[in-house]
Amino acid sequence: MRILVSNDDGILAPGLRALALAMREFGDVIVVGPEENQSANGHRKTLSRPLRISKVNIGEDVEAYSVDGSPADCVAMTVLGVIKQPIDMVVSGINRGANLGQDLTYSGTVAAAFEATIQRRKAVAFSLDNPSLNADYSAAAQAACMVVREVIQNALPPMTLLNVNVPNLPFDQIKGFKVTRQGMRVYRDRLDERFDPMGRPYYWIGGDAPTGDITVEGTDIWAIHNGYVSITPVQLDMTAHTLIDSLRDWHFN
Amino acid sequence: MRILVSNDDGILAPGLRALALAMREFGDVIVVGPEENQSANGHRKTLSRPLRISKVNIGEDVEAYSVDGSPADCVAMTVLGVIKQPIDMVVSGINRGANLGQDLTYSGTVAAAFEATIQRRKAVAFSLDNPSLNADYSAAAQAACMVVREVIQNALPPMTLLNVNVPNLPFDQIKGFKVTRQGMRVYRDRLDERFDPMGRPYYWIGGDAPTGDITVEGTDIWAIHNGYVSITPVQLDMTAHTLIDSLRDWHFN
Numbered sequence: 418m419r420i421l422v423s424n425d426d427g428i429l430a431p432g433l434r435a436l437a438l439a440m441r442e443f444g445d446v447i448v449v450g451p452e453e454n455q456s457a458n459g460h461r462k463t464l465s466r467p468l469r470i471s472k473v474n475i476g477e478d479v480e481a482y483s484v485d486g487s488p489a490d491c492v493a494m495t496v497l498g499v500i501k502q503p504i505d506m507v508v509s510g511i512n513r514g515a516n517l518g519q520d521l522t523y524s525g526t527v528a529a530a531f532e533a534t535i536q537r538r539k540a541v542a543f544s545l546d547n548p549s550l551n552a553d554y555s556a557a558a559q560a561a562c563m564v565v566r567e568v569i570q571n572a573l574p575p576m577t578l579l580n581v582n583v584p585n586l587p588f589d590q591i592k593g594f595k596v597t598r599q600g601m602r603v604y605r606d607r608l609d610e611r612f613d614p615m616g617r618p619y620y621w622i623g624g625d626a627p628t629g630d631i632t633v634e635g636t637d638i639w640a641i642h643n644g645y646v647s648i649t650p651v652q653l654d655m656t657a658h659t660l661i662d663s664l665r666d667w668h669f670n
Numbered sequence: 671m672r673i674l675v676s677n678d679d680g681i682l683a684p685g686l687r688a689l690a691l692a693m694r695e696f697g698d699v700i701v702v703g704p705e706e707n708q709s710a711n712g713h714r715k716t717l718s719r720p721l722r723i724s725k726v727n728i729g730e731d732v733e734a735y736s737v738d739g740s741p742a743d744c745v746a747m748t749v750l751g752v753i754k755q756p757i758d759m760v761v762s763g764i765n766r767g768a769n770l771g772q773d774l775t776y777s778g779t780v781a782a783a784f785e786a787t788i789q790r791r792k793a794v795a796f797s798l799d800n801p802s803l804n805a806d807y808s809a810a811a812q813a814a815c816m817v818v819r820e821v822i823q824n825a826l827p828p829m830t831l832l833n834v835n836v837p838n839l840p841f842d843q844i845k846g847f848k849v850t851r852q853g854m855r856v857y858r859d860r861l862d863e864r865f866d867p868m869g870r871p872y873y874w875i876g877g878d879a880p881t882g883d884i885t886v887e888g889t890d891i892w893a894i895h896n897g898y899v900s901i902t903p904v905q906l907d908m909t910a911h912t913l914i915d916s917l918r919d920w921h922f923n
Contacts (some may be wrong), residue, residue, distance in 0.1 A: 454672045459712030459742075460775045465870040467825040467864070486863045489712075493875055497861035519829070521782050521907050522713045531775050535857060570818040576772070577910045594922035601829075604788060608750035611720070622746055648911035648922065655680075656851040657830045660903035667820045669847035669901065 418444030418569070421504045421533075423491045424512065425455040425525025428473055428483040432511035435554035436543060437479050439507060441564050443569060448481035449491040451525075456513075460528035460612050461487040470499055488529035496536040505637060507533030508565065510543030511557045512549070515582045517637045518602035518629055521651065530578045536651060540578040541568055547585035548626075556588035560646045563594070576654065582637055582647040595645040600636030603628045672823070673698030674757045674786075676744045677765065678708040678778025681726055681736040685764035688807035689796060690732050692815050693761060696822060700753060701734035702744040704778075709766075713781035714740040721766030723752055740781035749789040760786030761818065764810045766803070768835045769888045771855035771882055774904065783831045787906060793831040794821055799894050800838035801879075809841035813899045816847070829907065835890055835900040848898040855890030856881045 420440045424433040428450035440446045446658070449470070455461075463486045475481045484491045488509065496504050507531035516524040517626045526542050533540035541564060547556040568579065584591060605622030629638035640647035673693045677686040681703035693699045702723070716739040722745040726891075728734040735753070737744045741762065749757050762782035769777040781797050786793035794817060813836045821832065837844060860877030882891035895901035 422727055450672060454718070456717070459781060460715040460742075461712045461714055462776055462875065464709070464801075465707070467874045469870075469872055487712075490875065493859060494861060494873060497859055497875070499861060499863075519788055521908055522781070522788075523715055528712060528775070535772055536777075536859075544727060545811055563922055567922055571920055574910075574913070577913060595814055596920075597919040598911060598914065598915050599907050606746060606750055606789075608747060608752055610752075617722075619722055620747055620752060621720045621752070622715065622717055622743065646922070648917065649718040650910035651908045651915055652854050652910035653775055653908070655774055655904045655906070655908055657827075657903035657905035658851060660827070660850050660905075661851065664901065664903055667849075669816055669820055669899070 418505045419502055420444055420446050421495050421507045422446060422448045423488050423509050423529045424450050425458065426513050427451055427454045427473065430513060432545065433477055435558040436508060436561055437655040439558035443565060446479060448475065449495045450478055450483055451488055451491055453488050455525040458487055458525045459523055460489055462489045463469050468494060470494065476553040478552060488525040489532035490612060492529050492532040496538060504538060506539045508541050508543065509542060510555050511518045512544035513546065513552060514543040514548035514643060517582060517641065518600045520602060521580065525666055527580055531653060534576055534578050537664055539573055540566060541565060541581060543581045545583050545585060556586060556591060557589050558661045564648060569623045576610050577650055577652045580649045580651045582641050583584060584641050584644050586644060591646060592644040595640040595647055597637045597640045597647045597649045599649060600633055601630040602636030634658045671758045672755055672843060673699050674748050674760045675699060675701045676741050676782045677703050677761050678741045679726065680704055680707045683766065685766055685798060685807050687728055687825060688811040689761060689814055690765045690909055692811035695815055696818060699732060701728065701732055702748045703736055704741055704744055705736045705738050708740050708778040711740055711778045712776055713742055713784050714742060715742045715746065721747060723747065731782060734761055741778040742785035745785040746789060749791060752763050759792045760835035761794050761796065764807050766805060767797065767801035767895060768799040769797040769833060769920050770894065771853045773855060773887040774833065780833055784906060785828055792821060793827055794832045794834060798836050800836060809839060809844060810836040812841050817901060830903055830905045831905045833902045835894050837894050837897050839897055844899060845899050848893040848900055850888060850890045850893045850900045850902045852902060853891030854883040866877060
């Protein structure tokens with residue numbers, strides 16, 4: 418079994434290295450990550466310019482490459498053959514900070530897993546609920562192994578993947594694993610207007626970090642808040658199936 | 671009613687102008703589009719650098735601005751107040767080329783509508799099934815009016831939007847409107863290795879344009895293939911709800 422490890426925090430992120438080392442338990446590991454941080458970059462795929470790939474040293478015993486593109490580019494290039502070894506499975510992360518609720522639409526970490534799914538590979542995205550640059554990924558790496566062991570032994574339908582979030586706790590304080598659904602993120606975006614030295618305005622999309630509704634049992638946000646590893650099965654079909662019937666009563670014609 | 675019109679093909683795209691002019695039937699129109707083409711850029715939101723906005727002349731009677739960011743940035747900046755007028759609704763497009771099936775995960779046009787939904791605004795994404803630079807958007811603009819009229823008169827639940835694709839036909843040859851679900855895209859990505867004048871390799875993610883399974887009635891791909899306007903209700907919840915029970919039988923612990 419050969420596992421591709423990618424991420425969106427960039428090739429030098431400690432979470433990527435922690436995941437790569439952990440995955441060696443299951444077979445050969447290849448790391449292909451973006452040269453630069455691609456957080457909140459969504460499922461971007463680079464079709465309008467060519468891409469470069471470079472061998473990178475990220476520490477002992479890990480074959481690693483960086484790509485001057487997005488997480489999806491890393492996955493697509495590798496699976497399509499830039500490295501002449503077949504890829505059986507793609508894991509992404511461990512992301513610096515959780516990817517919960519509507520975060521999935523923004524997350525580059527999850528986008529790498531989406532791309533893997535589109536390229537017909539099993540895929541799991543991992544995130545640690547700690548946005549600090551000094552986060553400790555050891556418990557998350559241990560949890561990742563426990564999830565991947567099951568993913569290898571079980572089937573996932575086409576066009577589906579797992580989105581895994583790990584609470585920021587020592588491994589022995591994690592309460593267990595919960596299969597969850599996406600919860601409701603509460604974003605607190607605020608526009609911050611500033612003026613450059615020439616007096617021209619520029620704008621930051623800022624505001625406080627998002628929170629989420631922690632009261633609804635069974636959601637990813639609830640599980641993380643309560644000390645569980647959250648495992649959400651995710652699909653690429655975004656159809657709001659429950660609305661189809663009512664929309665047929667609208668009068669478009 | 672004030673309608674924000676954005677897109678991912680860039681501020682100068684003819685489909686954007688066609689949609690903006692058509693929307694004047696419903697109230698005040700403001701156009702805020704990306705400076706540059708953002709196709710296949712996914713739901714990218716720019717949090718690591720500030721953004722600029724500039725007034726742009728895209729023709730008579732349309733107030734228009736460009737932003738040096740993504741479609742989601744255009745929507746977020748505007749709704750968060752860079753233009754000091756409240757926005758009631760966001761329409762995105764008309765995209766040059768269809769956004770069908772799994773395209774939704776890549777599409778910047780749909781990402782603008784996702785962002786509007788997250789910012790609690792009604793949102794509709796429009797695409798024309800013609801990738802040509804010389805496409806005629808008049809029928810699609812007419813169809814867009816017929817959809818928006820209904821969206822104004824009916825309710826959509828939070829965190830849902832409509833993804834509308836219009837076949838490349840004169841208006842009187844369009845067969846009608848179909849409420850659809852996402853179909854199955856067939857991507858044909860191929861990696862194209864080339865060498866620069868210094869002999870160093872670079873790579874295009876290329877291959878033939880995606881096709882799709884036209885045989886499954888009720889999908890967006892089927893509807894467009896058969897000459898209907900496809901209206902897919904889309905939700906931000908990507909949970910594969912049907913997998914939750916079977917995943918609970920896996921042995922993560």
